[in-house]
Amino acid sequence: MKVYFVGAGPGAPDLITLRGARLLGDVRMVLYAGSLVPTEMLRHCRHDAEMIDTAQLDLEQQQACYERAQAQDIDVVRLHSGDPAIYGATAEQMRRLDALGIAYEVVPGVSSFTAAASAVTAELTKPEVSQTVILTRVSGRASAVPELESIARLAAHQATMCIFLSGPHLKKIVADLRLHYPDSTPVTLVYRATWPDQRVYQGTLATVLEETRRGAWNLTTMMLVGAALDKGAQVESSLYSKDFTHLFRVVKKNKDKPEPAEISATVHEVRS
Ligand SMILES: C[S@@+](CC[C@H](N)C(=O)[O-])C[C@H]1O[C@@H](n2cnc3c(N)ncnc32)[C@H](O)[C@@H]1O
Secondary structure (H helix, E strand, C coil), rough: EEEEEEEEEEHHHHHCCCCHHHHHHCEEEEEEEECCHHHHHHHHCCCCEEEEEHCCCCHHHEEEEEHHHHHHHHCCCEEEECCCCCCCEEEEEEEHHHHHEEEEEEEECCCCHHHHHHCCCCCCCEEEEEEEEEEEECCCCCCCHHHHHHHHHHHHHHHHEEEEHHHHHHHHHHHHHHHHCCCCEEEEEEECCCCCCEEEEEEEEECCHHHHCCCCCCCCCCEEEEEEHHCCCCCCCCCCCCCCCEEEEEECCCEEEEHHCCCCCCCCCCCC
């Protein structure tokens, strides 16, 4: 018997991994976070699977489900929105599984921050603009953020920031970001990325509060901030430059014969 923590992705049922979908089709018990995982995702499940929405359950009740599956010796999928490693509250479940002697495995998923970037076809990292992506949130009722990681402190880096669970705190977040980022910094809000009712706002730190209706972005919203979101940023990576060589590509002077001396011994960042 095993528990599989599976990333469901941001919402669209075809954004789960092949491995995740296969496991959903195999197991006889599925626990899923009903507030963030759409029911259409459950179409990947076998018809006789027991499907349990964890939105109504506390940790002890979820543990009771795992114990029941253990007694029946059946595998379980615990479906988490996006990727289970990010704000998934998986660690406390794993501690309990350890105590019960139940094995588990994690199957990654498409996180909502990349889904939000895809909604506006943004590249979050641009040479000389920002090469760093900060995934963060503000303190909520359930989880406190360490002071060293406050938005005001992180903003000092002026990196690309992806702010989870941010909607209800928009005013304070914008004020803290403006301590360091210029007012012209692009801001994107994506509500329910990849769901049929996805909504997108694109503006700047100076305009976002005026141009968005209060409360309209409270739930399931990803906030992206940073100069890299500016489509006008013109600096290009050398990676695909015709003069740039790396281990997997050599410049051919003679079209039939690559010159070995041109093969750089250094492996630079290589994208597939
Ligand atoms: C508890 S966290 C789970 C994050 C998830 N593990 C992930 O990797 O995306 C919930 C927050 O993730 C963000 N989120 C999850 N799904 C989203 C989506 N489809 N569109 C926009 N934001 C989403 C929102 O900020 C939401 O408040």
